[in-house]
Amino acid sequence: MSNPASPMKLKILTVDDSKMVRIMVARAFKSYDCIVLEATNGEEGIVVARREHPDLILLDYTMPVMDGLDTMTALRADPAIQNIPVIMLTAEGSKGIMAKMASLGVRDYLVKPLKETALVARAGRVVSLNLRDALTLPDTLPEPAPLPSKDF
């Protein structure tokens, strides 16, 4: 869910039946100023996408209930969510799969096993990733110490 105090926070939706992948994705983006949403299959992913309007969807290819290709078809058929960029995550790197993904307008793909650095790099090409603030300034700063006087 979006944080009402930060309405413009980037949202990334992971749609993957593998809990390991969802954990790895959340960990990959934890240093970045974004919200990572999750869905365990394509059908659930469509529901979350319609509700949350994520900025990016990371979509698994092989899933129960609704697989990646059917999910892409459903996304592209809904005017409210058809323009959300999608990066496909797949254990299968065959040429046929790549061609199918391209025909459905997948923005990019990653072949598993996932590397967190590659995932962040590819996402960064599609959306603007900003690091979370490393420093938090206090509301008031202490008074500066007076400079020593000098006789020139």
Next chain:
Amino acid sequence: MNTPLIEAVEQLAAESAQYVFQEMLGITITRDDPTPLANEPGGQIVGSVGFVGEANGIIHLYAGLSFARTIAARMLSLTEAEIEGDELVNEAMSELSNVMVGRVKSNLCDGGRSCAITVPSVMRGQQLTVGEISEASYRLLGFRNCEHRLLLEVVVKEAQR
């Protein structure tokens, strides 16, 4: 495409297992005697993924529960003590099997044997044993990393043309 399917899948499965363990987990596994894991202390766990189409078959990845916990910890960059309960171990074996057989499937497809893979399944047991199935070709491959052993069971049936 003259190589018998079982030989092609056996080779692809062996290469895929070694690649995935190295890339995904940083664990080097080497070929070993394919002795069943029936006596692994604590029991065993098996991840299975099938493929259907012009190439039909299923690949089972067997590991002892102790090694499976190591696998889960490596996959999540956690210590083994941080892996609580069974869920993450099951999930790790599921994902490992999925990625491994996914690579096999990609190579089969690019080699002209189109097929699709199934969703992975995971099973646990104390005395899991492997056995041949009639009307199918069968291979058993053993691997080792230090004291940890793994088994790959490859079962294929070439589609009737």
